[in-house]
Amino acid sequence: MSPFFPSGAELGRHTIFPGVDIQTTACERMMLSVVEMKPGSVVESHSHPHEQVGMVLGGKALFIVGDEQKTLVTGDLYRIPGGVVHRVIASEEGLRALDIFTPVRDEYL
Amino acid sequence: MSPFFPSGAELGRHTIFPGVDIQTTACERMMLSVVEMKPGSVVESHSHPHEQVGMVLGGKALFIVGDEQKTLVTGDLYRIPGGVVHRVIASEEGLRALDIFTPVRDEYL
Numbered sequence: 001m002s003p004f005f006p007s008g009a010e011l012g013r014h015t016i017f018p019g020v021d022i023q024t025t026a027c028e029r030m031m032l033s034v035v036e037m038k039p040g041s042v043v044e045s046h047s048h049p050h051e052q053v054g055m056v057l058g059g060k061a062l063f064i065v066g067d068e069q070k071t072l073v074t075g076d077l078y079r080i081p082g083g084v085v086h087r088v089i090a091s092e093e094g095l096r097a098l099d100i101f102t103p104v105r106d107e108y109l
Numbered sequence: 110m111s112p113f114f115p116s117g118a119e120l121g122r123h124t125i126f127p128g129v130d131i132q133t134t135a136c137e138r139m140m141l142s143v144v145e146m147k148p149g150s151v152v153e154s155h156s157h158p159h160e161q162v163g164m165v166l167g168g169k170a171l172f173i174v175g176d177e178q179k180t181l182v183t184g185d186l187y188r189i190p191g192g193v194v195h196r197v198i199a200s201e202e203g204l205r206a207l208d209i210f211t212p213v214r215d216e217y218l
Contacts, residue, residue, distance in 0.1 A: 005179045005188075
């Protein structure tokens with residue numbers, strides 16, 4: 001087990017909403033979470049004290065963050081400060097994204 | 110200008126080594142950096158107190174981190190704790206990757 005190069009078998013795996021699966025790994029201060037949203041699946045409105053940033057890796061989804069909303073596609077970046085309510089609705093193509101949190105979300109290890 | 114959805118025109122742009130270009134955006138505690146390495150280009154050995162995690166988005170490169178080295182390809186994740194020396198050598202295909210730093214690297218805003 002390498003401290004620098006996590007293998008697929010070492011990733012944490014969780015289903016966080018129906019049709020929304022994540023694979024995670026953490027360093028000391030940040031957590032990486034590869035998110036797969038099935039077509040039409042929803043990350044329901046929620047917030048957390050952790051700061052979250054990310055990039056869309058594939059597919060398309062409507063991101064509702066605070067009082068703004070935008071349809072994001074492959075390559076788009078997003079920034080969600082701690083405490084800001086957000087919701088994500090996957091398109092008919094689904095969505096693949098990389099989320100990063102600080103501090104580490106221990107419940108997703 | 111949205112606090113949540115940075116546009117391409119708002120990204121910071123820097124050439125950090127010959128043939129290595131980055132596009133950046135930051136939240137309060139983390140910085141996202143989209144890295145494009147031309148074929149055969151090199152991120153020379155360096156370290157920084159910032160923790161760094163990332164994902165390969167395309168291409169291939171040899172990552173040398175501390176006393177380990179591994180060729181990473183699309184979808185592979187990496188974790189570089191603060192203070193650990195690292196070097197990256199792009200393959201003949203070049204490399205595209207997403208780096209995330211905490212705290213924000215002010216010199217790359």
